[in-house]
Amino acid sequence: MSALLNLLRIKGSTIMFLVMGSLVGALFFKAVAKDPGYILLAHGKHTFETSLLVGVLVIILLACAGYWLVVMLRRLLRLQWFRSNHNRLTTDGLIALAQGDWSNAEKLLAKAARGNDVPLINYLTAAQAAHEQGREDERDNYLRLAHETTKGADAAVSLTKARLQYQSGHWEECLATLMKLSREPKSPSYPYVVKMLSKVYLELEDWESLRELLPAMKKHKLVSQDEFGRLARACYEGKLKRALRGETDADRQRNLKDAWHQVPKKFHTEPSLVKIYADALIAADAPVDAERVITDLLRKNWDDGLVQVYGRISGGDVEKQFLWCENWLKERPNNPMLLLTMGRLSLQRKDWEGAKGYFEASLRSRKSAQAYGELGRLLSHLGDHQASNEHFQSGLALIAERLPDLPMPNPE
Numbered sequence: 001m002s003a004l005l006n007l008l009r010i011k012g013s014t015i016m017f018l019v020m021g022s023l024v025g026a027l028f029f030k031a032v033a034k035d036p037g038y039i040l041l042a043h044g045k046h047t048f049e050t051s052l053l054v055g056v057l058v059i060i061l062l063a064c065a066g067y068w069l070v071v072m073l074r075r076l077l078r079l080q081w082f083r084s085n086h087n088r089l090t091t092d093g094l095i096a097l098a099q100g101d102w103s104n105a106e107k108l109l110a111k112a113a114r115g116n117d118v119p120l121i122n123y124l125t126a127a128q129a130a131h132e133q134g135r136e137d138e139r140d141n142y143l144r145l146a147h148e149t150t151k152g153a154d155a156a157v158s159l160t161k162a163r164l165q166y167q168s169g170h171w172e173e174c175l176a177t178l179m180k181l182s183r184e185p186k187s188p189s190y191p192y193v194v195k196m197l198s199k200v201y202l203e204l205e206d207w208e209s210l211r212e213l214l215p216a217m218k219k220h221k222l223v224s225q226d227e228f229g230r231l232a233r234a235c236y237e238g239k240l241k242r243a244l245r246g247e248t249d250a251d252r253q254r255n256l257k258d259a260w261h262q263v264p265k266k267f268h269t270e271p272s273l274v275k276i277y278a279d280a281l282i283a284a285d286a287p288v289d290a291e292r293v294i295t296d297l298l299r300k301n302w303d304d305g306l307v308q309v310y311g312r313i314s315g316g317d318v319e320k321q322f323l324w325c326e327n328w329l330k331e332r333p334n335n336p337m338l339l340l341t342m343g344r345l346s347l348q349r350k351d352w353e354g355a356k357g358y359f360e361a362s363l364r365s366r367k368s369a370q371a372y373g374e375l376g377r378l379l380s381h382l383g384d385h386q387a388s389n390e391h392f393q394s395g396l397a398l399i400a401e402r403l404p405d406l407p408m409p410n411p412e
Contacts, residue, residue, distance in 0.1 A: 087112075089108050089109075089111055089112035090108070090109065090112040090116070090121070090122060092108050093105050093106075093107075093108030093109035093112060093122070093125065093126075093129075094109070094125065096108060096129075097109070097125055097128065097129055100132075102129045102130075102132040102133045103129075103133060105125070105126075105129040106126050106129035106130050106133070106135075106138070109122045109123075109125050109126040109129065110122070110123075110126045110142070113126065113145070113149075118150065119145070119146070119149050119150070120146050120149070120150040120153050120156065123142045123143070123145045123146035123149070124142070124143075124146050124156070124157070124160050126142045127139045127140075127142035127143050127146070127160060127164065128160075128164065130142060131164045131167070131168070136168075139164060143157055143160065143161050146160075155181060155184075155187060155188075155189045156189075158177055158180065158181055159181065159189060159192065159193070159196075161177055162174050162177040162178050162181070162196060163196075165177060166196065166199065166200065169203075171200055171203050171204050172204075174196075174200050175197075175200050175204070178193055178196055178197050178200065181193045182194070182197065190220075191220040191222055194213060194216050194217060194220060194222060195217070195222045195223070197209075197213055198210060198213055198217060198222075198231060201213065202231075202234065205238055205242075207234075207235050207236075207238035207239045207242065208239070210231070210234075210235045210238075211235045211236075211239070211262075214228075214231070214232060214235065217231070232264075232267070233267065233270060233272065233273060236259075236262075236263045236267060236273060237272070237273060237276050239259045239262065239263075240256065240259050240260065240263075240273075240276050240277055240280055241276065241280065242259075243255035243256045243258070243259040243280065244256070244280050244283060244284065246284075249284050249285045249286075252280075252283075252284035253281070253284045253285075253286050253289075256277070256280050256281060256284060256286075257289075260277055268297075269297060269300065269301055271297065271301065271303035271305060271306055272305075274293060274294065274297050274306060275303075275305050275306055275309055277293060278290045278293050278294050278306070278309050279309060281293065282309070282312060282313060285315070287313045287314060287315040287316035288316050288317070290309070290313050290316070291310070291313050291316045291317065291320070291321060294306050294309060294310050294313075295310075295321075295324055298310070298324075298328070302328075302332075304335070304337040304338075307335075307337045307338050307341050308337055308340070308341065310325075310341055311340065311341030311342075311343075311344035311345060312344070314348060318345055318348045318349055319349070321345055322342065322345045322346070322349065325338060325341060325342045325345060326342075329342065334365045335365070336362045336363075336365040336366035336368065336371070337362075339358050339359075339361045339362035339365060340358070340359065340362040340368070340370060340371050340374065342358045343355045343356075343357075343358030343359040343362065343371075343374060343375075344374065346358055347374075347378070352378065352382065355374075355378060356375065356378055356379075356382075359371050359374050359375040359378065360375065363375070367394075367398065368398070369395040369396075369398045369399050370395075371395075372391045372392065372394045372395030372398070373391075373392070373395045375391045376388045376389070376390075376391035376392040376395065379391065
């Protein structure tokens with residue numbers, strides 16, 4: 001029944017051709033049966049003789065072979081043109097992508113992918129173009145097509161997906177994609193996965209995971225020595241800041257000390273790291289520990305930033321602090337930050353005249369808003385309001401130097 005239906009769907013001209021061919025074939029074979037005849041071909045001294053039936057069959061075979069060759073040649077030419085056209089579309093799409101013409105790039109690359117034997121590049125770059133337009137559904141569809149049409153491209157597709165997620169600021173989604181890739185440490189793409197993971201951990205401020213990743217980064221030499229040091233410092237700085245999240249001062253002090261012990265010894269002499277640790281100790285009401293940490297480093301490695309923190313410590317052994325500052329002042333008699341710190345320590349000692357002298361000496365060495373502010377506040381409490389206002393105005397003027405020149409109302 002199905003064969004009959006298929007026959008009914010054949011064109012009428014085709015049926016007529018088959019009927020006429022059958023009749024001609026039947027008549028031909030009937031004639032050959034009565035008189036087979038022969039064909040003789042002669043060229044010079046060479047002759048070729050065969051029966052009429054074999055000759056006709058040879059001619060038919062030659063005609064079919066010729067027709068087949070013509071058809072194949074046309075198909076090859078058409079395929080060559082087809083590939084050339086899609087290669088041109090791919091090239092135009094890549095140029096549009098480089099020029100930021102995202103819409104046109106997506107259109108050209110997607111169109112060329114449908115006729116490309118290896119459409120991976122087309123789909124991945126089309127996904128990039130769709131991503132730049134905020135078309136996340138189309139982006140994910142192109143990534144799916146790249147995965148389905150190219151065997152063994154799982155890592156390339158996943159890495160592209162992770163990059164696009166990172167560019168979008170979808171840190172958690174990017175992390176999930178990268179974690180799947182990180183399960184194959186022998187993969188050629190593993191070093192790049194590790195590098196991307198470090199960037200995501202930085203954005204998420206996941207300092208513990210970043211710290212665990214540092215050995216792999218060092219092993220694969222993914223960053224320069226300076227960049228590795230910067231990442232390590234950022235990791236330990238973040239851990240120290242996070243240690244302040246305890247409910248009580250005792251909890252915070254314990255968390256801080258634990259975090260500091262996890263910091264490698266070579267970073268214990270980093271002024272920026274020690275400054276964060278000391279600031280955190282002060283915030284956790286551990287002035288004695290803060291004083292000890294800063295003193296130990298300043299004895300070996302001077303840093304103005306640490307000296308400034310040293311002057312903000314209250315509740316410790318102020319006489320001991322002041323004595324250390326006097327010793328340092330012999331080596332640095334005109335250091336403005338040290339003089340400012342000694343003025344602040346003098347305030348804790350209730351030596352008002354001494355504090356006033358140190359603040360003035362700091363300003364003679366270098367004018368700063370902090371020194372003007374401290375001196376103005378001290379003079380205000382000493383009753384010299386005019387001089388106090390003048391110093392406050394001078395400090396404000398230093399800050400105002402960074403403000404743009406804008407219209408102001410006239411005083412009434």
